[in-house]
Amino acid sequence: MTIRTIIAATLALATSAQAAPDDRIAIAAKLRDTALASNPAWPLLVDLTDSVGQRLAGSEAEARGRAWAKAAMQKLGLVNIREEAFPITFWQRGQESARVLGSNHSLAITALGNSGATPAAGLTAPVACFDTLAALRAAPDAAVKGRIVFIDHRMTVTQDGSSYGINGGVRRAGPAVAAQKGAAAVMIRSLGTDHHRNPHTGSTSFPAGTPAIPAVALALPDAELVGRLCARGPVQVHLVSTPTSQPGQSANISGEIPGSVPGEIVVLGGHLDSWDIGQGVFDDGAGVAITLAAAATIKASGPQPRRTVRVVLWGSEEIGVVGGRAYGEAHKQENIVLAGESDFGADRVWRVESRVAATGLPLFSEIAAALAPLGVQPQPGNDSGGGADVGPLAALGSGVLELAQDGTRYFDYHHTPDDTLDKVDRAQLDQNVAAWTTAIWLAASDDRPLRTKP
Amino acid sequence: MTIRTIIAATLALATSAQAAPDDRIAIAAKLRDTALASNPAWPLLVDLTDSVGQRLAGSEAEARGRAWAKAAMQKLGLVNIREEAFPITFWQRGQESARVLGSNHSLAITALGNSGATPAAGLTAPVACFDTLAALRAAPDAAVKGRIVFIDHRMTVTQDGSSYGINGGVRRAGPAVAAQKGAAAVMIRSLGTDHHRNPHTGSTSFPAGTPAIPAVALALPDAELVGRLCARGPVQVHLVSTPTSQPGQSANISGEIPGSVPGEIVVLGGHLDSWDIGQGVFDDGAGVAITLAAAATIKASGPQPRRTVRVVLWGSEEIGVVGGRAYGEAHKQENIVLAGESDFGADRVWRVESRVAATGLPLFSEIAAALAPLGVQPQPGNDSGGGADVGPLAALGSGVLELAQDGTRYFDYHHTPDDTLDKVDRAQLDQNVAAWTTAIWLAASDDRPLRTKP
Numbered sequence: 001m002t003i004r005t006i007i008a009a010t011l012a013l014a015t016s017a018q019a020a021p022d023d024r025i026a027i028a029a030k031l032r033d034t035a036l037a038s039n040p041a042w043p044l045l046v047d048l049t050d051s052v053g054q055r056l057a058g059s060e061a062e063a064r065g066r067a068w069a070k071a072a073m074q075k076l077g078l079v080n081i082r083e084e085a086f087p088i089t090f091w092q093r094g095q096e097s098a099r100v101l102g103s104n105h106s107l108a109i110t111a112l113g114n115s116g117a118t119p120a121a122g123l124t125a126p127v128a129c130f131d132t133l134a135a136l137r138a139a140p141d142a143a144v145k146g147r148i149v150f151i152d153h154r155m156t157v158t159q160d161g162s163s164y165g166i167n168g169g170v171r172r173a174g175p176a177v178a179a180q181k182g183a184a185a186v187m188i189r190s191l192g193t194d195h196h197r198n199p200h201t202g203s204t205s206f207p208a209g210t211p212a213i214p215a216v217a218l219a220l221p222d223a224e225l226v227g228r229l230c231a232r233g234p235v236q237v238h239l240v241s242t243p244t245s246q247p248g249q250s251a252n253i254s255g256e257i258p259g260s261v262p263g264e265i266v267v268l269g270g271h272l273d274s275w276d277i278g279q280g281v282f283d284d285g286a287g288v289a290i291t292l293a294a295a296a297t298i299k300a301s302g303p304q305p306r307r308t309v310r311v312v313l314w315g316s317e318e319i320g321v322v323g324g325r326a327y328g329e330a331h332k333q334e335n336i337v338l339a340g341e342s343d344f345g346a347d348r349v350w351r352v353e354s355r356v357a358a359t360g361l362p363l364f365s366e367i368a369a370a371l372a373p374l375g376v377q378p379q380p381g382n383d384s385g386g387g388a389d390v391g392p393l394a395a396l397g398s399g400v401l402e403l404a405q406d407g408t409r410y411f412d413y414h415h416t417p418d419d420t421l422d423k424v425d426r427a428q429l430d431q432n433v434a435a436w437t438t439a440i441w442l443a444a445s446d447d448r449p450l451r452t453k454p
Numbered sequence: 455m456t457i458r459t460i461i462a463a464t465l466a467l468a469t470s471a472q473a474a475p476d477d478r479i480a481i482a483a484k485l486r487d488t489a490l491a492s493n494p495a496w497p498l499l500v501d502l503t504d505s506v507g508q509r510l511a512g513s514e515a516e517a518r519g520r521a522w523a524k525a526a527m528q529k530l531g532l533v534n535i536r537e538e539a540f541p542i543t544f545w546q547r548g549q550e551s552a553r554v555l556g557s558n559h560s561l562a563i564t565a566l567g568n569s570g571a572t573p574a575a576g577l578t579a580p581v582a583c584f585d586t587l588a589a590l591r592a593a594p595d596a597a598v599k600g601r602i603v604f605i606d607h608r609m610t611v612t613q614d615g616s617s618y619g620i621n622g623g624v625r626r627a628g629p630a631v632a633a634q635k636g637a638a639a640v641m642i643r644s645l646g647t648d649h650h651r652n653p654h655t656g657s658t659s660f661p662a663g664t665p666a667i668p669a670v671a672l673a674l675p676d677a678e679l680v681g682r683l684c685a686r687g688p689v690q691v692h693l694v695s696t697p698t699s700q701p702g703q704s705a706n707i708s709g710e711i712p713g714s715v716p717g718e719i720v721v722l723g724g725h726l727d728s729w730d731i732g733q734g735v736f737d738d739g740a741g742v743a744i745t746l747a748a749a750a751t752i753k754a755s756g757p758q759p760r761r762t763v764r765v766v767l768w769g770s771e772e773i774g775v776v777g778g779r780a781y782g783e784a785h786k787q788e789n790i791v792l793a794g795e796s797d798f799g800a801d802r803v804w805r806v807e808s809r810v811a812a813t814g815l816p817l818f819s820e821i822a823a824a825l826a827p828l829g830v831q832p833q834p835g836n837d838s839g840g841g842a843d844v845g846p847l848a849a850l851g852s853g854v855l856e857l858a859q860d861g862t863r864y865f866d867y868h869h870t871p872d873d874t875l876d877k878v879d880r881a882q883l884d885q886n887v888a889a890w891t892t893a894i895w896l897a898a899s900d901d902r903p904l905r906t907k908p
Binding site for chain 2: 195
């Protein structure tokens, strides 16, 4: 099947399934082209990046990000702007350094979120080297106890980001597995696909009763060095990592375009918090800017939608999806018919995915047809997970819209110092805005049921 | 003219100019193919990188690099192994950090070699922003005095590395120009072509009477941030950079394949020292490994050459080309007929260049013909500069052989933390060894005069 045939088939589907007046479709095309031509996300993303910078969950910077978001929503004409606070554990990085004893190799490291601390002066221990998390799991405690565990588990490049799920256990569970075997600390090969001296941070977790030991990620060149040194003979490392945890607070921000018929809400958004070691651009300043820009385009250039369009900018996604969970809990009585999050960088949307009631599938055919000129293809099936922050809403029955972005280079920058503004391809950023504008307009101007649970 | 025509023309030239017995040429082809097939540089480069690591001029690590080099030479069968010490100023990096006041932007910086220090607690000053070095030169002292000068001068990608010469003034002279106008410190956009959070170090210098002020390079994403912030309004930066200088020592290492006719020497080599923030692989572990491997291939697989082949591994190239100057001074009475340095990474040789007496030009036609199958083209003219360390020898009359490497990505890694082993393309590394083996064999088996001065 050629791309042309697929598009033709999709268009035919859309036409046969079309329930709404023709002008909804015509307006969608107009809004899509307006968004493409007017580049509305770029100035938002530049301003968020330069005036606020990174926005670690719980930090003063995240609070400034919220102030920025409310001001931006007001300027863009959104109303009912709300800030909804929730408590979090505020984890903060301390000093970090690592070196190989008996050499002058210093290692590029970054502590993992929720990890524990070494003494201020650091700790020194022999390194126990494992190629994979499975090899660590299989090792006897005696091979691990008192050592710094190194896990060299590798991920690969995938367009759909599936490698992150498949390989993510090394970061999410690896430190706890090592701690349960008595390890002094853990170093993992970063969950990343680049080869720069930029380690990839991210959260880990320790189940109740398991000590939160120091856990860091090595940049890929450094992981490869340690791997080679392990093959040469015994390796000892001196590690310093002194993060702290304390009670803290974060919040979700939302703003609306009220619908003409009250009682049905379409949610789109991104997360405001970011990791502290970059500028929080790909993750997730881009999602914030894209979804704000999409709502602003509908507000400025379209008629009033039938359903309320609500932009939600979640807090504290990076450490535990706390904002998404708090949002689901606080809004479980609301009739949120559809929700989607942009949280996979700033590269082009290549696929539209759904999880909606059968009555909503014709809407997704319309969306796919309207997005086809942007190079977006429909994903067969109807089981999209949606973004992390919409998970709790989806579990409560909201329909899911996913505009999947091309992740080919996402894990080159994800959670690293390299997540900076210069990585953004402006044409692809604009394509994202056009895709969200189109899909959200079509969903908000429609009346077909979408929820998977009442 | 197609590549095929060029090669044919070159071969014709070589044939008509050929003065030496046919077996020299046949042996060159055999040695070239042996070098290509046997990958001799890679294990040397891995071992130097992993067992020694970075080798800052004057450091204990550079001394370990010399011990490694002597052991390697001995193992490869070179003789007359010498270590020739010379004094240097031992410049060492201290603490370094920079942040933009009133924000949470921290900047990725690295101090420039020979730069001065801030107080231990750092200094805070308004930033005076200049797009180019020329703009700084043109500015009145009042616009600079007491400020941190930021110079955003940009270089571009060039295959032949010419952009480094054209734009290098920003690093070499910029800090002194700012100091003479009363600046408190200097930050330059790195002389680099990547967009990673890896600042590019390198030497600067201050003429007698000019104070050595703190001078640092910003990674390109950080320079772009500062440039954008300058456009928004006043910027203040808190800068910490506490390098120190003290008397120190470095040395050159050499080893030989003695020639059958004493009294004529062909020199090839690289520099042993490196910057401290990477692993010293592209700059210049590769040159060390390539030239050692080339000599080893001639020693192991060729007949005894007529001229002595001498591998020289210079010390302290990065800070002031001190090793190259000391070598020229110490060996000015010797009959070094030809000298060449491999010091531009590990990517393929694409051009052969010369500066020799007219009697030596037919030899270079032979070399070009023998290198053509490796994709190497001759450079018209006869005015090669050679590498930094051969400059002093060339000034004394030694002929120059330059095997110019492709520099397209060289300034992505040059003088950064990213100068690590994973950047090496092994096929291109092997091509370098083959080119050096071939060219040095042809020069060393020949008797035509090459020196430009008696």
